[in-house]
Amino acid sequence: MSRLIDTGLKKLSSLLLKMGDLTEKTILLSFDCSTKGLDQFDKVRVYSETLISSSEEIEEKATELLARYQPVASDLRTIRSYMKIAYDLARCGRYAWDISFIYRRFNISYDECALPWLPLKDMMNEVERIIHTCIDAIRKRDLGLVEKIGEIERKIDKMYIESLNKLVEQPPIKTKCVVADLLFVRHLERIADHATYIAESLEYLITGQRINL
């Protein structure tokens, strides 16, 4: 039996999925910008701003549904989770934007700074993986992927600690590189964090349990 709230929930869901796809796109583009020196920073900026306004739109729509329909149980958890996930996706977009001109702003290049013993490439791959898995999990509402996301995050975390240590022990010659690399791994780690928040919201949406990955 379809209910009044279903239309609203569908709209919210489609907005969120669009955001998810855009987030993935933004991150991939930002990686290319920073590592390959692609001159697409403006595009990344626009994507990021779109993500922020999308999350605001989702928040507004969600609030409207709360006010009008007094939803309970799974509906309530869905709306609550969507609001959080939208915020987390927007944060990821914001970090992606920073990442896109991280080397550019200091007038250095990725190639100069990316020393072979820094796991930057691996981290980027894992971040791509974690974001992709997140979006997939949201689309399919797949609880199984939540654990996987936790695993990937732990990997990224390890690599982050490793990077910090290496930057202290065997830093690149240019100070600018040290700063840029540091910021880079920091942002990557933060994106991964937000990805786990998204996974936790998903778990709450589906099972009602609040977990900490």
Next chain:
Amino acid sequence: MEGDMMSFKVQVESLNAWFRDRQVLKKINMQINEKAVTAIIGPSGCGKTTFIRCVNRMHELVPGARVSGKIFLDGEDIYAKGTDAVKIRRKIGMVFQKPNPFPTMSVYDNVAAGLKLNGVKDRKRLDGVVKESLKSAELWDEVKNDFDKSGASLSGGQQQRLCIARALAVEPELILMDEPCSALDPSATARIERLMRNLSKDYTVVVVTHNMQQAARVSDYTGFLYLGQLIEFAQTRAIFENPRNKLTENYITGRFG
């Protein structure tokens, strides 16, 4: 087990009820906490009114009605052989869907009815009880200058509060409310809901409602009845945030009923 039973105000064990040969309640087991509001929700015909009437032994007044099982009020089975139903009803107050003050009695007499009809004559005592009850029912200020006014001349919301005062006057162990706000407008409803929460500081309240939002607003515990069975019973916040049973989830999100 004996010790456990004492900590709940009402303990329902394997309650079954019939109207002639139609079974309306099926093996209900429930524990009602003291000094809390418990809401019973469910679609029409699920047996929630019958349930509440079994608790004060009013169900058996209908010709052809039958009950089996036990209900312990403060540890004593009200359906035990030899128990006087009239005495049980004196311990339990009931408020009905449509406010039903005695039409030929004044406000004062209505509130005092329970006591007067049971033989209390001491004027001072009656005055005291009437005042306390009207205050607890939040009706005192509106009638204190005019006790002799007929009970039926009050507004709907006031009449319902009068009925609540009447129920409180006999100092019940338990207060049962059968959809008390169905016949009232939203602001009268809001007043009664607030009153229910205040009453729960001193009394155990069980309210039957078909309005889920009301159950969510007003109660500490909620029981979901469907086709005569208790499907789920839990703290209200748990039921409305994350119900365990799919049927409960479908009902409270409006997917049926």
Next chain:
Amino acid sequence: MNKYTSRRIKNLVMMTLAYVALIIALIPLASIIIETIARGASAINLNFITQETAPLGQVGGGIGPAIEGTLLLVGFASLWAVPIGVLSGIYVAEFRDNIVARTARFMNDVLSGMPSIVLGIFAWIIVVLVVGWSVIAGAFALGIMMIPIVSRTTEEAVKLVPGTIREAALALGVPRWKTTLTVVMSSSKRGIATGILLAVARVTGETAPLLLTILGSRFWFAGLTEPTAALTLTVFDLSQSPFVSVDLPRAWGASLILIMIILGIYIIVRYLTREKYGR
């Protein structure tokens, strides 16, 4: 002519017919009252109402004993018939599905259709043949007539009390019998009172049962086991008198008093059944 006009004409015709029928129906009542007042008013004065009755044909005296007799007979009849009628009416209303209740209601209906002369004969056999022509016999006969009326109206009045009122009392822990006697009764007070008054009015104007029970008398009340006068019986006797010029006006006067009493009762009933707070 279009549909609307033809409907208006039809409406007018029907309304006129209805009014005419109404007037025709009122004519007998109006003419009785007018005739009685016209012919009886002259006979009424203080003496008429307060003095003992003179023998037929003799001038002077009054119908005081008849008035007293009617009041006493109706009073005594009510004394025993009203409690029985009210209690049986309550029983039938409260236990309506009971076989006893259903039988009682049926017997009640039969009794209310009984010809009053038959009740008179019954009273004659049961009381008069034992005690003689007496007030008791008259009160007995009138009482039997009153019971079905009081019982039926009480039953209807009690049935009108909404179940919710009963439930409220029961939920307070008031036993069933007490609920009936207090809450239900007080809510149906009006209806019961009306029923009693209607029975009284009916019985005040009865003649046949009295013909066979009280004999009639020219004197004031002499004792329960003694004969007595009554207005209806007096009207009958006076109208049969050969001394037409003396007694016929008295008959009209007695009739007028009788009608006034009965009318008075109906006015009280109307007052009691008025809408209390005017809708």
